[in-house]
Every structure is written in structure tokens, then in C-alpha cells.
Amino acid sequence: MEGVDHLASERSRAQFDVEEMKVVWAGSRHALEVSDRISRLVASDPAFRKDNRTSLSRKELFKNTLRKTAHAWKRITELRLSEEEASRLRFYVDEPAFTDLHWGMFIPAIKGQGTEEQLQKWLPLAYKMQIIGCYAQTELGHGSNVQGLETTATFDPQTDEFIIHSPTLTSSKWWPGGLGKVSTHAVIYARLIIDGKDYGVNGFIVQLRSMDDHLPLPGITVGDIGMKFGSGAYNTMDNGVLRFDHVRIPRDQMLMRVSQVTREGKFVQSNVPRQLVYGTMVYVRQTIVADASCALSRAVCIATRYSAVRRQFGSQNGGVETQVIDYKTQQSRLFPLLASAYAFRFVGEWLKWLYTDVTQRLQANDFSTLPEAHACTAGLKSLTTSATADGIEECRKLCGGHGYLCSSGLPELFAVYVPACTYEGDNIVLLLQVARFLMKTVSQLGSGKKPVGTTAYMGRVDQLMQCHCAVQRAEDWLKPSVILEAFEARSARMSVACAQNLTNFANPEEGFLELSADLTEAAVAHCQLIVVSKFIEKLKQDIPGKGVKEQLEILCNIYALFLLHKHLGDFLKTGCISPKQASLANDQLRSLYSQARPNAIALVDAFDYTDHFLGSVLGRYDGNVYPKLYEEAWKDPLNDSVVPDGYQEYIRPMLKQQLRNARL
Numbered sequence: 187m188e189g190v191d192h193l194a195s196e197r198s199r200a201q202f203d204v205e206e207m208k209v210v211w212a213g214s215r216h217a218l219e220v221s222d223r224i225s226r227l228v229a230s231d232p233a234f235r236k237d238n239r240t241s242l243s244r245k246e247l248f249k250n251t252l253r254k255t256a257h258a259w260k261r262i263t264e265l266r267l268s269e270e271e272a273s274r275l276r277f278y279v280d281e282p283a284f285t286d287l288h289w290g291m292f293i294p295a296i297k298g299q300g301t302e303e304q305l306q307k308w309l310p311l312a313y314k315m316q317i318i319g320c321y322a323q324t325e326l327g328h329g330s331n332v333q334g335l336e337t338t339a340t341f342d343p344q345t346d347e348f349i350i351h352s353p354t355l356t357s358s359k360w361w362p363g364g365l366g367k368v369s370t371h372a373v374i375y376a377r378l379i380i381d382g383k384d385y386g387v388n389g390f391i392v393q394l395r396s397m398d399d400h401l402p403l404p405g406i407t408v409g410d411i412g413m414k415f416g417s418g419a420y421n422t423m424d425n426g427v428l429r430f431d432h433v434r435i436p437r438d439q440m441l442m443r444v445s446q447v448t449r450e451g452k453f454v455q456s457n458v459p460r461q462l463v464y465g466t467m468v469y470v471r472q473t474i475v476a477d478a479s480c481a482l483s484r485a486v487c488i489a490t491r492y493s494a495v496r497r498q499f500g501s502q503n504g505g506v507e508t509q510v511i512d513y514k515t516q517q518s519r520l521f522p523l524l525a526s527a528y529a530f531r532f533v534g535e536w537l538k539w540l541y542t543d544v545t546q547r548l549q550a551n552d553f554s555t556l557p558e559a560h561a562c563t564a565g566l567k568s569l570t571t572s573a574t575a576d577g578i579e580e581c582r583k584l585c586g587g588h589g590y591l592c593s594s595g596l597p598e599l600f601a602v603y604v605p606a607c608t609y610e611g612d613n614i615v616l617l618l619q620v621a622r623f624l625m626k627t628v629s630q631l632g633s634g635k636k637p638v639g640t641t642a643y644m645g646r647v648d649q650l651m652q653c654h655c656a657v658q659r660a661e662d663w664l665k666p667s668v669i670l671e672a673f674e675a676r677s678a679r680m681s682v683a684c685a686q687n688l689t690n691f692a693n694p695e696e697g698f699l700e701l702s703a704d705l706t707e708a709a710v711a712h713c714q715l716i717v718v719s720k721f722i723e724k725l726k727q728d729i730p731g732k733g734v735k736e737q738l739e740i741l742c743n744i745y746a747l748f749l750l751h752k753h754l755g756d757f758l759k760t761g762c763i764s765p766k767q768a769s770l771a772n773d774q775l776r777s778l779y780s781q782a783r784p785n786a787i788a789l790v791d792a793f794d795y796t797d798h799f800l801g802s803v804l805g806r807y808d809g810n811v812y813p814k815l816y817e818e819a820w821k822d823p824l825n826d827s828v829v830p831d832g833y834q835e836y837i838r839p840m841l842k843q844q845l846r847n848a849r850l
């Protein structure tokens with residue numbers, strides 16, 4: 187029934203002010219106003235339709251993306267949208283495109299690694315999209331091992347130029363988004379060679395295509411690397427391959443904030459740490475954490491609404507069947523994901539603050555917090571993207587068979603999202619970076635150097651190695667101090683155990699390789715502690731609105747106790763809690779699911795997603811699922827004709843053959 191809200195009774199059960207929760211989710215009243223206005227603007231513009239994406243060929247899909255990005259840019263300029271509004275518009279258009287890399291990596295790379303003069307020259311062009319750029323770091327042979335990149339940038343003092351060259355097949359740039367067909371320019375990463383000496387990997391701005399006819403400039407070979415996972419999905423993006431044959435660029439196109447090459451060919455290292463060459467990755471990893479909460483909340487919104495609509499079993503005497511959301515198994519799979527979406531939102535907010543803080547410190551030549559910023563962005567990127575990718579797939583299963591239909595929105599969401607576990611740093615490689623940071627922290631404990639920030643708890647290592655969890659009744663698990671102590675003790679004990687095991691190896695690097703699986707588990711424990719503690723910190727703030735804080739407390743406890751349940755082996759093995767306390771935590775978790783149940787629909791309404799953005803028949807706001815599923819099926823191109831194309835060639839002869847055989 188059109189116009190009827192099938193989820194109205196669910197909404198009327200909510201025990202909190204949804205409008206105020208929307209403000210909490212958006213981050214501020216202003217952010218909510220902008221998001222709400224821009225999402226509706228996109229939803230109401232037919233040029234941003236996306237319901238036919240999965241049935242287009244690659245070429246059609248790509249051209250469609252070009253059309254949408256051009257239309258988006260037209261609207262941004264016509265309406266004179268601010269940077270914030272423009273970025274919301276691109277987000278709600280919801281189609282991976284070269285613009286993600288132009289705004290998300292090319293511009294930040296120049297901003298972070300360019301000198302003042304370079305910013306003044308390149309940024310105005312990039313902001314007006316008079317040039318389009320990408321971030322070309324990864325090569326065919328090396329992605330994770332950035333120090334292993336092979337592209338060379340050799341200084342020629344005769345002409346005051348760098349010669350950019352791809353000496354081997356494996357040195358071909360491979361993967362950069364926006365490179366294949368669109369970018370006119372790239373920030374490329376190459377080994378700096380001066381007078382035969384290798385000064386390591388640095389960034390350079392290189393023009394790739396003519397500004398007149400878009401043809402590759404002399405010495406440049408460039409193209410798309412081919413179809414990727416899933417129909418539609420990330421195939422809107424032109425991930426590319428790029429080779430250089432002795433391409434010359436002026437010396438002032440090396441990004442020179444971190445290191446400089448003088449006219450005489452002298453290499454000068456600034457007083458900033460060399461790791462700032464990796465700065466763009468820190469920035470993007472931080473944005474990816476915030477993005478994880480968006481992708482997960484979207485899947486959770488679909489699965490929650492559909493779970494309230496879907497009924498199976500349980501009817502007596504012809505009465506209505508049970509809503510699947512009322513099954514405890516459904517709740518125990520769905521509600522931790524709902525809680526995770528909120529948890530990732532808040533840790534993403536905090537990470538943004540941390541990134542802003544470290545950036546300000548760097549400007550004042552204070553580099554002390556850079557290692558922590560690197561460890562936090564790397565670790566949280568890994569934790570949140572892995573959980574989100576798994577969570578989207580779980581949401582698909584929570585929707586039963588219909589979740590497998592493209593019209594559920596979930597297959598495409600998964601296909602677009604899953605590379606987040608790999609790009610911007612493979613998740614295991616990033617956890618190993620966190621583990622190194624933790625081992626360094628533990629090794630310095632006796633030196634009098636006090637750990638700060640997210641490792642401050644390690645300063646209480648003696649107490650954490652011995653403490654006993656105080657839980658006696660299930661409700662004791664609702665105390666934030668109890669939860670924090672259990673997570674801190676688990677993390678500290680796992681890190682200390684790894685550090686002790688490492689001392690059994692004569693060569694620490696060999697030990698690190700041998701113990702790397704344990705080390706990644708210690709890193710996960712540390713990162714989960716950060717997420718739990720930032721959720722708890724958020725709840726110390728003044729949060730207005732009837733019942734809003736209470737709901738967030740329920741979600742925070744679900745998130746923490748779900749993790750405790752999932753990683754029970756860690757908690758028991760390290761002796762942080764007893765089996766009896768584990769069982770009480772489980773009892774409490776069940777009770778929390780019951781408390782979340784009446785609020786579930788309102789908690790996903792608080793994400794404020796339009797039906798256009800969700801792109802899901804199952805997740806429709808009005809819950810009118812079945813008629814729309816039925817309607818959608820008939821729109822499939824296969825249903826354009828009643829008898830399929832191919833009947834005469836293949837089906838008919840087969841049937842006739844069977845008939846002949848039967849007669850013989």
C-alpha cells in the first residue's frame with residue numbers, strides 16, 4: 187500500500203527523541219542541517235538516479251559516472267556550495283569516481299607535502315578543477331612495501347629537471363583511482379636519484395595528459411587496469427596503469443616540504459620527520475574510519491527495517507507470525523552491528539580531532555604525537571574496515587534470500603566496500619605497524635618514559651597485570667570502570683606476553699616475523715580498547731534529548747560486551763575475567779538486546795538516510811517491501827520480452843531433440 191507507513195507502530199515504540207539522536211549522529215545541529223538538505227537535493231534530482239547501475243556495461247557505467255560528476259560539479263558551482271556542502275553532495279551521489287581521489291588524495295598530498303609556493307601554484311587550479319589529479323604510489327610489484335617502489339626520479343643538473351622513468355615492468359604504477367582515463371595530473375611517488383645516489387621515495391607532481399585533447403604526453407603510457415569485483419560497484423572508477431619513459435619535469439615539481447633538491451643538485455632534509463612523506467596516508471586513513479560508520483550504518487539500517495517487516499513462523503490459530511527481529515539469534519547478530527556503527531562514528535569523530543591536533547603541532551614543529559597518530563589511524567582503519575566489511579555481509583544474511591538480490595542494495599554495498607580492507611594499507615600490514623608501536627611502548631616502560639595518549643594505560647601495567655575483575659552480578663558489567671579495566675588488562679597482558687616472547691629470539695626482527703600472528707591479535711585488543719574507551723568518553727559529555735543518552739549507554743554496553751563475548755578466549759587466557767564472570771556478561775548482553783529491541787527502528791532512523799541514498803527495496807523508510815520487490819523484478823531487462831532472446835537458437839532445438847528421442 188503506497189503512502190502507508192508499515193513501520194509506524196515500530197516507530198511509536200521508541201523511548202527517545204529521534205530528532206536529537208540525529209544531531210548526535212551528525213555531530214552537530216549545523217552538520218545535520220547541511221546533510222539533511224544536501225541529501226534531499228541529490229535524491230530529488232533525476233540526474234543522480236542510480237537504480238540501473240548493476241545492469242550497465244562497463245563503458246556505459248563509466249560514461250554515466252562522468253555525466254554524474256559533471257552534473258554534480260555544475261550544481262556545486264551554480265549553487266555556490268561551500269566545501270562542506272560540496273563534499274556532502276559527492277557523498278550522497280554515492281558513486282565511486284575520480285573525484286574521490288582528486289579531492290581525497292591529490293589535493294591533500296599537495297597540501298601536506300608542498301611548499302608555500304607550490305600550494306599557491308597548484309591548489310587554485312585543483313580547487314577549480316582546471317586540472318584533475320590522482321595519487322599514484324602503488325606499483326605492479328609493490329604496494330605495502332613503499333620503500334620497495336622502483337619508479338625513479340633522476341635529477342639532471344644540466345636542465346634543472348627530474349627524469350621520471352619506469353625501469354621495469356613491476357615499476358608500472360598500478361591501481362591509482364582516477365588514473366586510467368581521467369586525470370590530467372598525478373602526484374607520483376618515485377625514488378629520488380642524485381648523482382647516482384638513492385635518497386628514497388619522494389612525491390612529484392607530473393602532468394600526464396594534454397590539456398587540449400586529453401592524449402597522454404610523450405613518454406607516458408596510461409590506461410585502465412580492467413574490471414573489478416562485482417557488477418556495477420567499484421567499476422565506476424578508472425583504476426589505472428602508468429609507465430614513464432624518461433619523462434622530464436621541472437625541478438620545482440618535486441613536493442619539497444619534507445626534503446629539497448637545490449639548483450646545484452644538493453639534497454637538503456628539512457627539520458620535519460621523513461615520515462611526513464607518508465602523511466597523506468595518515469589523513470586518508472582517518473577519513474576511512476569515519477566512512478566505515480557510514481557504510482555499516484547503511485547496511486544495518488536496511489537489515490533492521492527489513493527484520494521488522496519480515497515474519498517467519500510462530501503463528502498460532504492463523505494469527506500473525508513472529509517478526510524475525512524478535513528472534514534472539516537475529517538480535518544477537520544485528521544489534522552488535524548497530525552498536526558498532528555508533529561506536530565507529532564516535533571513534534571517527536575523535537580520530538578527526540587527533541588528526542587536527544597533530545597537524546597543528548606539526549606546523550609548530552612539535553612532532554611528538556606523530557607516532558601515535560600513525561598507530562591510531564593505521565589500527566583503527568584496519569579494525570573498522572574489517573568489521574564493516576564482515577558486518578555488511580552479515581546484514582545480507584540477516585535479510586535471508588532477498589538480501590542476495592541487487593535490489594536489496596547489499597551486494598553492491600559489499601562489493602564497493604570490501605576493498606577498503608586492502609586500499610590505504612592492507613589491514614594486516616597496518617596491524618603490524620600498531621604492534622611495533624606497542625612493543626616499543628612496552629620496551630620503554632622501565633626507562634622512566636611515561637606512556638601518554640592511547641597508551642597511557644600501559645603506565646599502570648603493574649596493576650593491570652594483577653588486577654581481578656570485580657563483577658559478581660550481571661548488572662556489574664554495566665559499570666564503565668569495570669568494562670574499561672577488563673579491556674585495559676586484556677590489552678596490556680597480550681602486549682606484555684608478546685614482548686616477553688620476543689626476548690626468546692636472538693634477532694628481534696626474526697622474532698617479530700615468527701610471532702606476527704600473536705602480535706596482530708595484541709594490536710586488535712589495543713584498538714578495540716580505544717573504540718570502547720572513546721564511546722565511554724562520549725557518554726561523559728552533556729547529551730540533550732529525552733532518552734538519548736540512555737540509548738547510547740545501552741549501545742555502548744552492547745558493543746563492549748559483544749566484543750568480550752567474541753574474544754572470550756583472550757579474556758580467559760590472560761586471566762582478566764573468570765568463566766563465571768564471562769557467563770554473567772552473556773546474561774547482561776541478552777538483557778541489553780531486549781532493551782534495544784523497541785528502539786531499533788528509531789535508532790536506524792536517526793542516521794537520516796533518504797531512500798535514494800539507501801538504494802534498497804528492503805530498507806525502505808515506509809517498510810512497503812513486498813509490492814516494491816515484485817515491481818522491481820519486472821524491471822529487469824530479462825523481462826523485457828516474455829520469450830527470451832536465444833529461445834530459437836538454444837532452447838527450442840533442445841526441446842525438439844528430447845521430443846524426437848522420446849518418439850524413437
Ligand SMILES: CC/C=C\C/C=C\C/C=C\C/C=C\CCCCC(=O)SCCNC(=O)CCNC(=O)[C@H](O)C(C)(C)COP(=O)(O)OP(=O)(O)OC[C@H]1O[C@@H](n2cnc3c(N)ncnc32)[C@H](O)[C@@H]1OP(=O)(O)O
Nearest residue numbers: 282286290323329330332333461464473477560609610611
Ligand atoms: C569509495 C571510498 C569511499 C570513501 C573513503 C573515504 C574517504 C577517502 C577518500 C578517498 C579514498 C578513495 C578511495 C581509496 C583510495 C585508496 C588509495 C591508496 O590505496 S593509496 C596507497 C596506500 N598505500 C599504503 O597504504 C601502503 C601501506 N604501507 C605503508 O604505509 C608503509 O610503507 C608501512 C608498511 C606503514 C611502513 O613500512 P616500513 O616497515 O618499510 O617502515 P618504514 O621504514 O617505512 O617506517 C619507519 C618508521 O616510520 C613510521 N611510519 C610508517 N608509516 C608512517 C606514517 N604514515 N606516518 C608516520 N609514521 C609512519 C613507522 O612506524 C616507523 O617508525 P619507527 O618504528 O621507526 O619509529
Ligand SMILES: Cc1cc2nc3c(=O)[nH]c(=O)nc-3n(C[C@H](O)[C@H](O)[C@H](O)COP(=O)(O)OP(=O)(O)OC[C@H]3O[C@@H](n4cnc5c(N)ncnc54)[C@H](O)[C@@H]3O)c2cc1C
Nearest residue numbers: 321322323324328329330361362363605608609610611614
Ligand atoms: C580498489 C583499490 C583502490 C586503490 N587505489 C589506489 C590509489 O588510488 N593509489 C595507489 O597508489 N594505490 C591504490 N591502491 C593500491 C593499494 O593501496 C594496495 O593494493 C594496498 O596498499 C595493498 O598493497 P599490495 O597490493 O601490495 O598488497 P600485498 O602487500 O602484496 O598483500 C598481499 C598479502 O600479503 C600480506 N603481506 C604483505 N606484507 C606483509 C608483511 N610484512 N607481513 C605479513 N603479511 C604481509 C598481506 O596481508 C596480504 O595478505 C588501491 C587498491 C585497491 C584494491
